Amino acid sequence: MARILYINLTKREHFFVDRHDLSEKYIGGVGVASKLLLEECPQGIAPFSPDNPIILATGPMTGMFPVITKTVACFKSPLTNEYGESHAGGRLGAAMRWAGLDAIVVKGKANRPAYISIHDSEVKVKNAETLWGMSSIRTVGRILREVEPGAGRRSILRIGRAGENLVRYACVNVDTVRHFGRLGLGAVFGSKNLKAMVIEGTNDLFFKDVKKYSKVYDEIFGIVCKTKEMQKYHDLGTASNVIPLNAMGALPTRNFSSNTLENAERISGEHFAEHYLARKTACVGCPVGCIHVGWLREQFADEHEYFTVYTPYDYEPIYAFGNNLGISDPHEVLRLIERCEVFGLDAITTGVYLGWLTDALSNGVVTTKDTGLELKFGESEGYYHAIEKIAERDGELYDTLADSLDSTVKKYGGEPFTSQTAGHPIAGYATGIANILGHTFGARHSHLDNAGYSIDQKLAGKSFTVEEVVDMIISEEEFRQVLTSLVACLFARKIYTEDRIVACLDSIGISKSKEELQKIGKEIMANKNAFKKREGFDISKVKISQRLLDCPTPQGKLSQEDIRKGIDYYIKRMENIAKKAE
């Protein structure tokens, strides 16, 4: 059963709908959310239209199984003007289930700054006038914690200044240390005058066959805690990527102009863990505890005046503000991550844009008159201030950059230095062609759609054809539709095999065969592609920038011709898949 809460901020009304059809057909999570997006988002609307829905969905396994902790958000992206999807952990998934909700759809626009407060079936749109304009996303959380009950089972979502200012890649902060990071959900919140959401409830979900369920739970809990499967995430976290990527020559450096960083070990997971790791924390229902929280002690005046803040780090933000900007001082990297955090910006997009801006400045595309700052790879101070300028849309250049790199390039030039595909800045991998094609094909143009970077690494040292790469990308993305409908954290993708998913679902009374799951994965992908097509996305028009082609990788330089071949083959395969479906 899928119980959906609809909230209309314009009319300040809400209602609940049961949609058995959706959960039966698409499981939950991304399957349900992407279908709801097709239903709820009128064709061709502006992403800041009140009609753009914010859709949050959990899955039938969320919270109930180890590492199945996520909530999916779907919306029309203000950054790419097409399909928007982002995932977040924290307490949100469990909180929604305890509030008796499988999905939430928010539409309309509040006339004044507001926040949504959900306590079981009690749904209120409350005044957020005082919270609007606050300099730090953390303060907003602290204030709401004090006025909204439900500590321990409550989740608090909020946007920062960037979201209020409609920066098109503003994120939504979830429970202080997690995020709906990519594609600008924070700006969609801002466009609705929606500052925050608090979700909490006291609903209990009873197991029909607790023996069966406990048996499956215990098996997986054992694998998670007592084998090496999750060690990477538990030990150093994703930051453990830095050294191996650098060693294989796949660490994007100085805006993809190099594939190695000198002194990379200084921003490695090892170095961060040894010198900056304050603690680890976890999402509800996950014993791994992969959230690495760093401590940052800063002197703000003479006479030993210090303050200390705690900021979560992961590989992607380290890449965005570290190697990508040529910065190998870990303190400075953490300082930039923290800066991005308090304003509520997507780290990858912000870092990639700053990399472009640095190249644009040194190549005379823009001048210091435009930037108001000196920006040089390896020097953090300029970037520290530039982050605020983007979040506050300070001046013409930053105002344009707050919209998108595409509009900035249109106005100022500098297209060859862009490191993005289909309008979405790419994640921290210069692994090879699968990475670039994966970002290009992925429904949300994210490295997590199909893990092209991982396919490159699997193929290292082997001979392969572009067609084989494309086939691998497509099947990985199909399988991930099932995982993200449950909603699994993708870190557990190797643990949750198809067989185990079937057993888990069966233990909570949902009968789905492997074949049915595979079919559902394909259908979900088709829904996403239908939305993309409807909103005008045309993959044949995607151009890969010169910078990404020139960037050395372990496979050497990529050829435009191979990429074209890959895209053509992908189009053909998609046409065949569509024909088969008919």
Added chain:
Amino acid sequence: MRLAVVNLDRCIGCESCVLACSRTWYHAFSYDLSRIQIRTAGGIEGRFVVAVCRACSDPPCARSCRTGALTPRKGGGVILKPELCDSCGLCQKSCIIQGAVRYDDSGKPLICKHCGICAKYCPHEVIKLEKIKEPEEVEVEPKEV
């Protein structure tokens, strides 16, 4: 045997203990139907709080009970006789640990049995089952001046 919070600072807030209790004793996925609660004080950047029965030797909750529903358990903590409970709420008021005594929907307290299932699922030994030591008699001897 009784539960003891031995390594509070190691808690990562995964709530595996909460889920283990509700799964085992109530056959539910629930935060509230659990005899142990994890929450934060000061948000995730602050500290975690573990609220669970401390298995006092002379439990104030049992002392406060006027109907005899709560009686001291051998080895610490209390035993509930639900048929005697009149849901007066005094046991909750008498406990100094906020959240350690809570009620189910029928108004009866959720009483920790110190079974240790929560400790079994804790990835970092935050909670442990341990043998309770009988409190030693405190002898006050006049000091020689």
